[in-house]
Amino acid sequence: xxxxxxxxxxxxxxxxxxxxxxxxxxxxxxxxxxxxxxxxxxxxxxxxxxxxxxxxxxxxxxxxxxxxxxxxxxxxxxxxxxxxxxxxxxxxxxxxxxxxxxxxxxxxxxxxxxxxxxxxxxxxxxxxxxxxxxxxxxxxxxxxxxxxxxxxxxxxxxxxxxxxxxxxxxxxxxxxxxxxxxxxxxxxxxxxxxxxxxxxxxxxxxxxxxxxxxxxxxxxxxxxxxxxxxxxxxxxxxxxxxxxxxxxxxxxxxxxxxxxxxxxxxxxxxxxxxxxxxxxxxxxxxxxxxxxxxxxxxxxxxxxxxxxxxxxxxxxxxxxxxxxxxxxxxxxxxxxxxxxxxxxxxxxxxxxxxxxxxxxxxxxxxxxxxxxxxxxxxxxxxxxxxxxxxxxx
Numbered sequence: 001x002x003x004x005x006x007x008x009x010x011x012x013x014x015x016x017x018x019x020x021x022x023x024x025x026x027x028x029x030x031x032x033x034x035x036x037x038x039x040x041x042x043x044x045x046x047x048x049x050x051x052x053x054x055x056x057x058x059x060x061x062x063x064x065x066x067x068x069x070x071x072x073x074x075x076x077x078x079x080x081x082x083x084x085x086x087x088x089x090x091x092x093x094x095x096x097x098x099x100x101x102x103x104x105x106x107x108x109x110x111x112x113x114x115x116x117x118x119x120x121x122x123x124x125x126x127x128x129x130x131x132x133x134x135x136x137x138x139x140x141x142x143x144x145x146x147x148x149x150x151x152x153x154x155x156x157x158x159x160x161x162x163x164x165x166x167x168x169x170x171x172x173x174x175x176x177x178x179x180x181x182x183x184x185x186x187x188x189x190x191x192x193x194x195x196x197x198x199x200x201x202x203x204x205x206x207x208x209x210x211x212x213x214x215x216x217x218x219x220x221x222x223x224x225x226x227x228x229x230x231x232x233x234x235x236x237x238x239x240x241x242x243x244x245x246x247x248x249x250x251x252x253x254x255x256x257x258x259x260x261x262x263x264x265x266x267x268x269x270x271x272x273x274x275x276x277x278x279x280x281x282x283x284x285x286x287x288x289x290x291x292x293x294x295x296x297x298x299x300x301x302x303x304x305x306x307x308x309x310x311x312x313x314x315x316x317x318x319x320x321x322x323x324x325x326x327x328x329x330x331x332x333x334x335x336x337x338x339x340x341x342x343x344x345x346x347x348x349x350x351x352x353x354x355x356x357x358x359x360x361x362x363x364x365x366x367x368x369x370x371x372x373x374x375x376x377x378x379x380x381x382x383x384x385x386x387x388x389x390x391x392x393x
Contacts, residue, residue, distance in 0.1 A: 001080075002388075004023065005021065005023060006036075007022075008021065015296070016057065016162075020287045020350070022034055023035040024042070025037075025042055027042075027054075027055060027250070027335075028054055028055055028076075029054060029371075030042050030053050030054075030370060030373060030374050030378055031053075031054070032364070033187070038353065039090070040347035040350070040355045041352050041369075041370075041378055041381060041382055042054070042355050042370065042371065043349075043353065043354060043355055043356045043357075043368050043369070043370045043382055044318060044355060044356060044367055044368075044369055045091075045248075045370055045371045045373065046252070046306065046355045047247070047357070047369075048220070048221050048226075048247030049247045049248055049250060049251070049252050049253075050246055050248075050251075050252050050368065050371050050375045051155055051248035051251065051293065051297070051371060051372050052223050052293055052296055052297075052322075052371060052373055053227065053371035053373040053374075054252065054371075055297065056251070056252075056292075056293075056373070058292045058295070058296050059251045059289050059292045059293055059296070061103045061253065061292070062288045062289055062291065063253070063285055063288060063289050063292075064312050064344045065166040065288070066083060066284055066285045066288035066337060067285060070284060071282075071283070071284060072116070072280065072283060073142075073390050074389075075277055075278065075279050076104075076277065076279075076280075076281040076282045077276050078372070079122065081282070082284075082287075083278035083282075083284045083287035083288040083291055084103055084282045084284070084287045086291055087101075087103075087290050087291040087294065089180060089297075090294055090295070090356075091257075092259070093261070094133060094231070094294075094298075095228055095231070095232050095243065095259065095262065096234075096239050097201075097239050097264050097309040098239070098240075098243055098260060098261060099117045099261060099390070100246065100259065100260055100261060100264075100266075100275070101257050101259050102258050102259070102260075102261040102265060102281075103255065103256070103257050103281045103282025103287065104157075104256045104257060104258070104281040104282070105254050105255065105256060105278065105280055105281050106136070106245075106254060106255075106256045106277050107136055107218075107220035107244065107246030107256050108135070108137060108138045109138070109256055109278065109281070110137025110220065110244045110245065110246055110256040110258045111135040111136045111138075111140070111141040111144070111218070111244060111258075111259055112136070112138055112140045112184070113258045113276050114181070114183070114216050114244055114258040114277065115127060115140055115181070115183075116139075116196065116268070117214075117242060117258065117260065117265065117267060117268060118180040118181035118216065118241075118242065119180045119181075119384045120267045120268060120275060121180075121214065121260075121264055121350065122180045122181070122212065122213070123180075124177075124178055124179060124180035124213065125180065125283070126134070126160040126178045126179050126180060126211075127159070127160060127161055127162070127179070127183060127353050127375075128162045128164055128171075128174050128175055128179055128181070128182040128183070128262060129144035129145075129146070129162075129163055129179055129182075129183050129184075130163065130165065130166045130183075130184055130185070131146045131147070131165055131166070132146070132147075132166065132188060132190065132191035132310075132362075133145070133146075133183075133184070133188060133190070133191070133192075133218075134189060134190040134360055134361070135159045135185075135186075135218055135220075135244075136355055137150070139154065140157075140158055142154065142157055143157035143158035143161050144183060147361070149362070151210065160251055162179075162228035164276070165219070166185075166188050166191065166194060166196065167197050167200050168200075168222075169195060169199070169200065169203070171203075171204065172204060172206075172207035174275040175204070175207045175213050177211055177212070178210055179211060179214055180213065180214065180215065181214040181215070181216050181241075182204055182207075182208055182213055182214070183216040183217075183218060184196070184201070184204065184216070184217060184218065184311045185217075185218045185219075185220075185221070186217050186218065186219055186220070186222045186227075186231075186232040186233045186236075187222040187227060187232055187331070188360070189221040189222070189331075189359070190359045190360035191359065191362055192326060192333040192335065192359045192361070192365040193326045193327060193331055193332060193365075194326065195326075195328050196236070198235075198236045200207045201233075201236045202236065202237065202238055205238040208241070214241040214242060214264075215238075215240045215242075216240060216241065216242040216243075216244065217233050217240035217243055217244065218244045219232060219233065219243060219244060219245055220230055220244050220245060220247050220249075220256070221247055221331075221369075222309055222328065222331075223247075223248065223249065224245075224247070224248030224249055224293070224294075225248070225297050225302060225303040225306060225329075226306075226328070226329050226330060226331050226369065226372070227306070227328045227329035227331065228249065228303065228306040228310070228330075229329075230303060231243070231301070232240055232328070233331060241260060241261070241264065242258055242259065242264075243256075243258065243259040243260070244256075245257045245258075245259065248293070248313030249290055249293075250286050250289055250290045250293070251289040251290050251292060251294075252289065253283075253285065253286040253290065254280075254283070254286055255282070255283070255286040255287065255290050256281075257282075258279065258362050258364070264373045277318065282293065297372075302372045302373065303372070305372075306329045306330050306353060306372060307329065308376060309328055309330055309372075309379060310330050310332075311330055312365055312376055312379045312380075313327075313330075313332060313379055313382075313383060314332075315386070316379070316380065316384075317386065319384055319387055319391070321336055321341065321390040321391075322334055322336065322390070323335045323336060323337045326365075330368075330369065330372060330374070331368070331369045332367070332368035332369070333359065333362065333365040333366070333367065333368075334365055334366035334368065334386070335362075335364060335365045336366065336390075338364055339363040339364050342358050342364060342365065342366050343358075344392075344393060345366055345386065345389040345393070346358065346366065346388060348385070348388065348389030348392060349385050349386060349389055352385045352388070353385070354381075354382050354385045354386070361366045366386070368382075370382070
């Protein structure tokens, strides 16, 4: 009889020639446990979703309670489903001027919905996006991506995409009367944790107002407390026309959303009717998990501790091999200046019980983005393992 590992390689599609292939038996808090009992400190939170760690008691209880009532019922937007209504109501109470939530399954679907909404509302063909940004890999979202190392094999993609450089003062000049929307991450994630200059984001907002283009802010990775604020854009004294959410938004369950003013969102209800639909978007169990996650973030004080925990990492991660340590709250890019060195450190960490990663558009930097629940002892352990890996280079 074939082992589970053998069946994995034979029947489960992989996306790289050498997947990590950790055989996870269970997870709890900030830790993953394999079939042999070895444990790994999760420094990447599933690439963002596990903001409260794994199997947080309140989130687990909310999921279990919802499964006792109902699961899937009908496509999004036709039934009044309590988890959706309660989550949307709590969420918009935290957002200035955005009062309508369209629930979807993922970040890439949120991007697709926002692109459609912008084109439908403005009647314009073009979208402006940033180089080295990541908004998903479905064909519409992938069309926003530049460079094309991950997309060229799938050409042709959508026309009408214009690219700007993040934090480039010339960027607003690319926005004109043919621009439906500008889509920007509030922290460039896959570029290696690059925060925006406040005046640059504000200039984009002004130019969108001048031309009638919509400003879409992507908080799929930066949102839900990751940067030390519930939403990073609130730091910059601007409000987007459309906000993208996912990853931590579902608390470990598949959930995303695009959020806008109700009047803007209603553009999808007519001409044509059903302008955007999704079978599983806002699934009741996922919405219950997301609601519980937001409640914990608002009530627990975890977000208020982000900068303190980030400072612990920054203080400990001092080594001659580190060229730069970029951060946005509990989100770090440890820049080693060399992709091979990063891979060696990742392998060292994995061997010694720490799970880390790199970035799609910056393979010279090590990714650190743990659950917000990580404690000082776990931080110390993680940093010691990373420093040992750096010393072994």
